[in-house]
Amino acid sequence: xxxxxxxxxxxxxxxxxxxxxxxxxxxxxxxxxxxxxxxxxxxxxxxxxxxxxxxxxxxxxxxxxxxxxxxxxxxxxxxxxxxxxxxxxxxxxxxxxxxxxxxxxxxxxxxxxxxxxxxxxxxxxxxxxxxxxxxxxxxxxxxxxxxxxxxxxxxxxxxxxxxxxxxxxxxxxxxxxxxxxxxxxxxxxxxxxxxxxxxxxxxxxxxxxxxxxxxxxxxxxxxxxxxxxxxxxxxxxxxxxxxxxxxxxxxxxxxxxxxxxxxxxxxxxxxxxxxxxxxxxxxxxxxxxxxxxxxxxxxxxxxxxxxxx
Numbered sequence: 001x002x003x004x005x006x007x008x009x010x011x012x013x014x015x016x017x018x019x020x021x022x023x024x025x026x027x028x029x030x031x032x033x034x035x036x037x038x039x040x041x042x043x044x045x046x047x048x049x050x051x052x053x054x055x056x057x058x059x060x061x062x063x064x065x066x067x068x069x070x071x072x073x074x075x076x077x078x079x080x081x082x083x084x085x086x087x088x089x090x091x092x093x094x095x096x097x098x099x100x101x102x103x104x105x106x107x108x109x110x111x112x113x114x115x116x117x118x119x120x121x122x123x124x125x126x127x128x129x130x131x132x133x134x135x136x137x138x139x140x141x142x143x144x145x146x147x148x149x150x151x152x153x154x155x156x157x158x159x160x161x162x163x164x165x166x167x168x169x170x171x172x173x174x175x176x177x178x179x180x181x182x183x184x185x186x187x188x189x190x191x192x193x194x195x196x197x198x199x200x201x202x203x204x205x206x207x208x209x210x211x212x213x214x215x216x217x218x219x220x221x222x223x224x225x226x227x228x229x230x231x232x233x234x235x236x237x238x239x240x241x242x243x244x245x246x247x248x249x250x251x252x253x254x255x256x257x258x259x260x261x262x263x264x265x266x267x268x269x270x271x272x273x274x275x276x277x278x279x280x281x282x283x284x285x286x287x288x289x290x291x292x293x294x295x296x297x298x299x300x301x302x303x304x305x306x307x308x309x
Contacts, residue, residue, distance in 0.1 A: 050288075056281040063278060071282040080258060080266075085286070088262040091173070092241040095180040096234060102181065103188025103233075110189070111196045122193070129186035137250040140179045141166075144251070169259035172252050176260055179247050184240070188233055195229040196222070228302055235298045242287050263287050 060067050075081045110121050128136065143150050144165035152162040165175045203221050212220070223230075245264035248254065254261035254269060261269070263283055271280020 053281040053285055056278050057285055059278045061276045061278060067278075071279050075279070075282055080261075081283070083258070084261050084263065084266050084283070087173070087260065088242060088287075089290070091177060091180070091244075091260075091262055092238055095177050095184065095241050096237050098177070098181045099184045099188050099237060100230070100234060102185045103192050106185070106189050107192035107196055110193055122190070125189055126186045128183055129190075133183055133246045134250060136183060137179055137247050140175075140182075141251055144175055166252055167256060169256060172256060172260045176248055176251055179251065180241060180244060183247070184237055187237065191229060191233045192226065195226040199225045231298050231302050235295055238294055239291055242291055 056063070057071055058066055058068055060070075106125065110118055110125070113121060142148065146152075146164065146167060149162070149165065151165065156162055164171055166172050199222060203225075204217055207217050207221060242262075243264055244262065245268065248260055248262055248265045249268070252260040254265050258266075263286060267280040267283040269280075270283060271277045274280070
């Protein structure tokens with residue numbers, strides 16, 4: 001009788017495994033079917049326009065004749081094109097670095113506030129990210145206005161010279177980056193704050209017993225535990241910042257003398273305002289290889305750490 005029980009138990013294990021696999025496949029199929037409308041929407045709103053842009057980039061200005069890589073060759077010969085690449089990279093990298101640093105510092109500040117007061121601070125600090133970018137950028141434009149600038153009013157009251165915020169290339173770039181950092185830093189804050197909540201307190205207690213100071217706790221506990229969140233947040237922000245349009249469009253419109261153009265604004269100027277849609281499509285397509293390289297290295301680093309763990 002004991003042998004029969006053992007045999008029955010031995011037979012039940014493979015049956016359970018098969019039923020478990022069947023159930024997992026069933027759930028995967030249901031999940032795919034439920035996600036299918038979203039996949040179709042993404043394909044319609046992202047994949048199709050991307051493929052159509054590739055097609056547009058191979059046509060002439062009147063979109064009647066196939067020119068192959070002629071538009072790309074034309075862009076490579078323009079100094080403005082290389083300047084736009086440099087400006088976009090500087091704008092995106094500078095803004096993302098400052099957003100990451102400010103978000104990290106402020107997230108630690110909020111994390112160390114007692115639980116009762118955290119909700120109020122989280123709500124206030126998220127306001128810049130919640131306000132529509134066009135509306136908040138318009139308010140910043142009034143602050144930078146050469147005639148009625150509130151910043152210049154304060155500077156002149158303390159005995160300093162007024163600053164041409166949007167009139168000189170260096171200050172215009174600084175202003176664009178400042179507004180982007182102000183708008184995007186709360187996103188880093190909320191992501192980092194959620195990651196800090198998931199770090200076990202026992203690790204900090206053990207480090208304190210071993211005599212670790214504040215910086216050592218940050219370097220050896222907080223950063224390694226948050227590394228994947230930091231990488232994903234930076235990648236997402238890099239993509240959004242590279243494709244930024246409204247801040248530059250409202251503040252400077254690419255000026256002065258095209259010194260603040262980024263890919264999105266220059267593509268709009270060439271394609272929509274200049275009536276050369278194929279050339280505008282070519283400019284916008286150059287974002288993909290740059291972001292593709294950045295995404296490859298960031299995601300490869302994440303996967304490498306996952307396999308090592």
